[in-house]
Amino acid sequence: MGGFRGITLWLALLLGEPVLAEHLRLTGDAWPPFTDRRLPNNGLAVDLVSTALQRAGHSTEYVEVPWARVLRGLQQGDYDVIVAAWYAAERTRYGLFSDPYLVNRIRFLRRTGMPIEYSGLDSLRPYSIAVVRGYSYDSAFDTAVGLSKVPVLEFTMGARMLAAGRVQLTLEDELVAQFHLNRDLREIRNSVEFVEVPLSENGLHILVRRSHPLHRQIVREFNAHIEAMREDGGYQQVFRRHGLSGDD
Numbered sequence: 001m002g003g004f005r006g007i008t009l010w011l012a013l014l015l016g017e018p019v020l021a022e023h024l025r026l027t028g029d030a031w032p033p034f035t036d037r038r039l040p041n042n043g044l045a046v047d048l049v050s051t052a053l054q055r056a057g058h059s060t061e062y063v064e065v066p067w068a069r070v071l072r073g074l075q076q077g078d079y080d081v082i083v084a085a086w087y088a089a090e091r092t093r094y095g096l097f098s099d100p101y102l103v104n105r106i107r108f109l110r111r112t113g114m115p116i117e118y119s120g121l122d123s124l125r126p127y128s129i130a131v132v133r134g135y136s137y138d139s140a141f142d143t144a145v146g147l148s149k150v151p152v153l154e155f156t157m158g159a160r161m162l163a164a165g166r167v168q169l170t171l172e173d174e175l176v177a178q179f180h181l182n183r184d185l186r187e188i189r190n191s192v193e194f195v196e197v198p199l200s201e202n203g204l205h206i207l208v209r210r211s212h213p214l215h216r217q218i219v220r221e222f223n224a225h226i227e228a229m230r231e232d233g234g235y236q237q238v239f240r241r242h243g244l245s246g247d248d
Contacts, residue, residue: 100203130158
C-alpha cells in the first residue's frame with residue numbers, strides 16, 4: 001500500500017483509531033483569502049483543510065453561508081466542520097477544536113522606508129492610523145483613547161491613503177493584506193510595507209460538531225495530516241497556489 005492511503009493507515013494505527021472514511025460537509029462564510037467560493041479551491045483555509053482531510057481518506061464538500069448560519073448549522077447538524085474559527089469557550093459546548101493550523105496576525109503597515117515601529121499602544125500616539133469602520137482588531141487597540149484613528153470603509157481605501165501620505169499607518173490581518181496587495185492594490189505594493197511587530201495574533205482552527213460520531217478521530221487525523229503537510233512541503237504548496245507566503 002503506497003501514497004497517502006498508506007500514510008493514513010500508519011497514522012490511524014499510531015493514533016489508535018480505526019480507518020473510517022466519511023463524507024464531510026465543510027462550511028464557512030466569505031472571508032478572502034481564507035474562505036471564498038470565488039477563489040481557487042474556495043480559498044486558502046478551505047484548501048488547507050480539505051487537503052488534510054482528504055489525505056486522511058475523507059471526501060469533502062464546501063458550503064458558504066453567512067456566519068450566523070455557519071454556527072447555527074453546525075449545532076443543528078447541517079454541517080460537520082467549520083473550516084476557519086477562532087477559539088471561544090462557548091463553542092466547545094457543541095464543537096471540538098483542532099490545533100491551530102494558521103495564525104491570524106494583525107499587523108501595521110507603513111510607507112516603505114519610514115522609521116515607524118510598534119512597541120505598545122503608546123508608540124502609536126504620534127501617528128494617524130486608517131482603521132476600517134466597525135472592524136474589531138484587538139480589544140485593547142479598539143478601546144484605546146488618545147490615538148488618531150481615521151475611519152475608512154475598507155482596507156484597500158486605508159492602504160491607498162497610506163501610500164498617498166494621507167495617513168501614517170494602517171493595519172490588517174497579514175494574509176488579507178497580502179491578498180489585496182497581490183491583486184487590487186498591485187499599483188502600491190512596493191510603496192507600503194509591514195511593521196515587524198504584530199498588534200495581535202490569533203490561532204485559526206477547524207471546529208468539528210460534537211454530535212458527529214467520529215468527531216475526535218476527525219480532529220486527530222486533521223492535526224496529524226496538517227503536521228505531515230508541513231513536513232513534506234504540501235502546506236507551503238497550498239500557500240503558493242494562492243499567491244501567499246506562510247511562516248510555517
